[in-house]
Amino acid sequence: MNSFEETLQRIDNEIAHLKFDRQPGSLYDPIKYILSLGGKRIRPALALLAGNIYNNNIDHVVLPALGLEVFHNFTLLHDDLMDEADKRRNKPTVHKVWNANAAILSGDAMLIQAYQLICSTKSEHLKEILDLFSITALEICEGQQLDMEFESRLDVNEAEYLEMIKLKTAVLIACCLKTGAILGGAPKEDAENLYVCGINIGLAFQLKDDYLDVFGDPQTFGKNIGGDILCNKKTFLLINALKLADQEQKEQLLYWLNQDTFDPAEKISAVKKIFTELQLDKLSETKMKAYYTKALQHIQALYVSPKKTKILEDLFDQLMYRQS
Incomplete structure (x- = not known):
């Protein structure tokens, strides 16, 4: 089997050779930009x-x-616009470098690409792969819609949150594993096990991302710390803070959630302090585990053979203990 490092090198080489030479070039420049940011x-x-197994x-x-990577970056481009995010991978987001219209239209072009x-899949697997990808793409839209609706609700519970991140994040990771397994010739039971594996590691991955947004190091995280706090995102941390807070802590949380104008650093510091007092960093780590x-x-x-799955297991270990 190829190592993870060899696999990444091949992906980077292949992405570098993707052709975006149609006109007008201004439609494709934002696509080249976001793909050039790495990740x-x-x-x-x-x-x-998964295929190599x-x-x-x-x-x-x-x-x-x-195709799955291009699609993922398309979702980031639109997510950044909806979230009004300034940075992605320590660089200005597409709508900041260009504008909102460019982010929308170039994102649409990315989805088509x-x-x-994905349509380059061999004919014997084409329908199965397209069906899997299409339902995954639809589920991601459903997850994003839930995420937006949660912004105006204070009664989001943990089960709703986990369903949202399953749709928004985990299903694409599961789709990638199952796609590789199918194209590699895996038995159906194995392909399904890899899909369910992807759901679970995807949930852990997003919980880690939400954790790092509050408790991470801004020098390594690649995004501004506290973005979820500033946007009142209903994350695992905030949902459990509202559930576990005493009267004084809850009043403070509600104060910050209801402020339209505030000093960003002050809000982040105040909310993070409550999260820490409630030991939500530890609760989050337990859920991830x-x-x-x-x-x-x-x-x-x-x-x-377990030897064939060791690379995946090592990769999941890296995802669990990553700092960015």
Whole structure:
């Protein structure tokens, strides 16, 4: 099997050779920009690694995997616009470099290009892969809609939040693993186990992302710390803070949630202090660990040698303990 580092190198090389030479060039410049920012490339890597478990030759998995990465970056481009985010991977977001219209239209073009890449799938698997990708894309839109609706609600519960991040984040990770497995020739049971594994590691991944948004190091996180706090995002941390806070803490939280104008640094500091007092960092870590453990159980259920799954297990370990 190829190592994770070799897999990432191949993905970076393939992305660098993607052609965006149609006209007008101004439509494609934002696409080139966001893809040039790098990122973890976890999703296409998962597709290639899953395929490599069952097949030494994964050339036919590369273009669909790139399609999944292009699609992921399309969602980031639109998410940043909806969230009014200033930075992505320590660089200005597309709507800041260009404008909102460019972010919308170039994002739409990225979605079409993602489908074009995924349609390179061999004919015997094309319908299955397209069906999987299409329902995944729809679920991500559903998750984003829930996320936006939660912004105006104070009664979001933990189960609703977990369903939202499952749709918004975890289903794409699951789709990548299952896509690679199908194209690699995995048995149906293994492909399904990898999908469920992806759901669980995706939930852990998003919980970690929300955790880092509050408790991470801004020098390594790649985004401004406290963005979720400033936007009143109903994260695992805030939902549990509202649930567990005493009267004084809850009054402080509601004060900051209801302020239209405020000093950003002061709000972040005040809300983070309450999260820390309630030990929500530890509660979040416990929840992440539970999903991480479930993901490993589904890997261990695969009908392959443990040697072939070690790279995936090591990668999940990196995701769990990452700082960015």
